Amino acid sequence: VSDFLKPGNTYLPHGFTEHAIERFGAGDPKPILAELPEDRSYERVGIDRAMAIAIDLAVVGMRRDATILDVGCSLGTIGILLSSIGYRVTGIDSDVVASVQGWQDESHISSARETGASARFKFVKADFRDFLASNDGEYDVALLLSVVHHWLEGYGYSGAAKFERGSFRETLMELCSRVRSHIYFETPIDDERTEMPPDPHGEFVFPRWFLDARQATGVTLIASTIATNGKPRRLYRIDLD
Numbered sequence: 001v002s003d004f005l006k007p008g009n010t011y012l013p014h015g016f017t018e019h020a021i022e023r024f025g026a027g028d029p030k031p032i033l034a035e036l037p038e039d040r041s042y043e044r045v046g047i048d049r050a051m052a053i054a055i056d057l058a059v060v061g062m063r064r065d066a067t068i069l070d071v072g073c074s075l076g077t078i079g080i081l082l083s084s085i086g087y088r089v090t091g092i093d094s095d096v097v098a099s100v101q102g103w104q105d106e107s108h109i110s111s112a113r114e115t116g117a118s119a120r121f122k123f124v125k126a127d128f129r130d131f132l133a134s135n136d137g138e139y140d141v142a143l144l145l146s147v148v149h150h151w152l153e154g155y156g157y158s159g160a161a162k163f164e165r166g167s168f169r170e171t172l173m174e175l176c177s178r179v180r181s182h183i184y185f186e187t188p189i190d191d192e193r194t195e196m197p198p199d200p201h202g203e204f205v206f207p208r209w210f211l212d213a214r215q216a217t218g219v220t221l222i223a224s225t226i227a228t229n230g231k232p233r234r235l236y237r238i239d240l241d
């Protein structure tokens with residue numbers, strides 16, 4: 001098992017109480033921040049990203065009941081927090097992380113998702129490609145947060161859920177065709193150039209890829225964050241319309 005996959009070195013997102021989620025939606029993040037276990041303060045990072053996206057959605061004038069697709073949502077923390085504001089969120093995850101890591105507690109995963117489930121947050125357990133193939137749904141916004149750097153090499157470079165290059169490109173193009181306005185895109189900074197690929201042809205350098213593929217009209221850096229494994233990351237808004 002590589003260091004990347006060991007407990008503590010990557011995601012184990014935290015589930016929050018309904019009360020804290022509701023308060024967040026009302027504009028008061030204190031109860032959520034108070035629920036963070038001290039020894040897992042990195043969870044703050046997920047909340048920071050939810051706040052950065054919520055603020056940016058307000059800046060671009062997205063209406064409060066817009067639809068959001070959260071691709072690779074894990075427990076759904078960010079999607080659930082956005083749904084508490086009014087957005088209608090569909091979170092997709094195949095749980096490939098949990099299955100590769102092998103140490104995550106499945107009951108913790110399902111109970112966090114159940115707590116966040118509501119009329120405005122729906123979780124679908126599926127591989128993202130199967131999800132796209134199974135319906136023709138369209139969304140105002142998509143979140144692609146710390147997900148795609150796993151696709152060419154497989155999760156945590158384990159080969160699990162690996163995408164072939166053609167399928168990788170097709171999946172991204174299909175996602176762009178299903179999203180009306182914006183994709184929030186994040187990947188570790190290293191992965192923008194060196195790890196994501198390994199890509200000797202520079203074919204999948206993000207976030208520039210969206211412009212090169214003529215899918216985006218603009219790319220804006222909206223936040224810099226720190227990943228659970230300590231890597232710096234950048235969060236961008238990709239404008240599609």
Ligand SMILES: C[S@@+](CC[C@H](N)C(=O)[O-])C[C@H]1O[C@@H](n2cnc3c(N)ncnc32)[C@H](O)[C@@H]1O
Nearest residue numbers: 072073074093094095096097126127128145146
């Ligand atoms: C590093 S985590 C990021 C979680 C969350 N987006 C965030 O930024 O906090 C990547 C997530 O994507 C999911 N994932 C990876 N490939 C996937 C696929 N092909 N279909 C569905 N989920 C996938 C994993 O199971 C994992 O929960």
